[in-house]
Amino acid sequence: MKLTTTFDGLYLSNPLMPASGPLVGDLEKLLFMREEANCGAVVTKTISTKLPKIPKPCIKAGKNLIMNSELWSEHDYKIWLNDFLPGYQKNNDRPLIISVGYSQEDMEVLIPLLDVYADAFEISTHYVGTDLERIKATVSTIRSHTKKPFYMKISPHLPDPEGFAKVIAEAGANGVVAINSLGPTLNININNRKIEYGADDGYVWTTGPVIKPLALATVYKIKQAAPNLTVIGVGGITSAEDVLEFLLAGASAVQMLSGALLKGKQLYKKIIDDLPKTLDKYGFSSIEEVIETSLKNTVSYDERLPELIEDKCIECMLCVKTCPYFAIAFKDRITFNPDQCFSCGLCVSICPTNAITMEGVGE
Numbered sequence: 001m002k003l004t005t006t007f008d009g010l011y012l013s014n015p016l017m018p019a020s021g022p023l024v025g026d027l028e029k030l031l032f033m034r035e036e037a038n039c040g041a042v043v044t045k046t047i048s049t050k051l052p053k054i055p056k057p058c059i060k061a062g063k064n065l066i067m068n069s070e071l072w073s074e075h076d077y078k079i080w081l082n083d084f085l086p087g088y089q090k091n092n093d094r095p096l097i098i099s100v101g102y103s104q105e106d107m108e109v110l111i112p113l114l115d116v117y118a119d120a121f122e123i124s125t126h127y128v129g130t131d132l133e134r135i136k137a138t139v140s141t142i143r144s145h146t147k148k149p150f151y152m153k154i155s156p157h158l159p160d161p162e163g164f165a166k167v168i169a170e171a172g173a174n175g176v177v178a179i180n181s182l183g184p185t186l187n188i189n190i191n192n193r194k195i196e197y198g199a200d201d202g203y204v205w206t207t208g209p210v211i212k213p214l215a216l217a218t219v220y221k222i223k224q225a226a227p228n229l230t231v232i233g234v235g236g237i238t239s240a241e242d243v244l245e246f247l248l249a250g251a252s253a254v255q256m257l258s259g260a261l262l263k264g265k266q267l268y269k270k271i272i273d274d275l276p277k278t279l280d281k282y283g284f285s286s287i288e289e290v291i292e293t294s295l296k297n298t299v300s301y302d303e304r305l306p307e308l309i310e311d312k313c314i315e316c317m318l319c320v321k322t323c324p325y326f327a328i329a330f331k332d333r334i335t336f337n338p339d340q341c342f343s344c345g346l347c348v349s350i351c352p353t354n355a356i357t358m359e360g361v362g363e
């Protein structure tokens, strides 16, 4: 089964990379991603000209989410230049995407210095505000210092992803990485009445499975608005199925971080190993075929009744308890009241044994 993906002259043996963050924070970790995780490309922690002041603690796990106030690399850019990057590039067979932040002035300094080690750049816009003119000027500066492909990473607090995509395409970027962490968000400890894990302002940034639908929508919006831009999808991936969803939405490759913080670092290799059987399960013969597939939008306004597949029903009553229209009852078996049913579809998706079907849903 072919797992390769190619874009902007980069060749990836599989579509999964680590997302910028602590798991790619120094040479040891970059090599782990290449040698043990077997990622198709490797991304670095964001390098900037100034050192961050990182509050401790700074990474909290929740149910289906991670909250952090970790900022960018704690290592001086000279350590990256003199130690980590030359070390990584010895015997390297995998594209290295160097993450750089944040301002136009930072780019003036860092892009020329890092260019020799980069197969591509990813530029974080997380702390530069929402002014598209400023982002455009930053893109022009980067382009004036490198011929390598580069991808602008969009944060979800940027209000106009389509406008962002158009502006950066005009100014010479190759694509977008979507999305960075969601926020600002807040973590409260009821026991001690404290805000915990936050930065000076108290806020944390949220990632992991809870942001996946937002990440998918952003990938989709950007690809619709600027089809010639390469999109790299990131946000909430924890399985090979998630990877396929991002590729269907318009991504050419994907990244993951929180999945590994929640489930363990072996998850990179597991997802890559799971890709062939997952492609096969959904009737695809290669990663490229998934990328080339267009999504259908099957919106419908028809009313239709759910139906029960009786031999699958375990009578757990979850559909009865959760139906928002009070339309499901149990009278010897699960029954649907056609006068009350709103055809909302919640029962189909909430049933733990897939015992409820509705025409046009999940087919």
Ligand SMILES: Cc1cc2nc3c(=O)[nH]c(=O)nc-3n(C[C@H](O)[C@H](O)[C@H](O)COP(=O)(O)O)c2cc1C
Binding pocket: 019, 020, 021, 022, 045, 046, 059, 066, 067, 068, 070, 071, 072, 073, 099, 124, 153, 179, 180, 181, 207, 208, 209, 211, 234, 235, 236, 237, 255, 256, 257, 258, 259
């Ligand atoms: C602890 C932590 C540190 C992060 N550091 C960076 C960073 O330095 N640069 C960056 O562009 N994104 C950073 N991110 C954002 C991730 O790269 C990624 O965009 C986000 O976590 C969504 O993906 P995920 O749900 O797979 O984690 C960080 C995220 C976390 C959780």
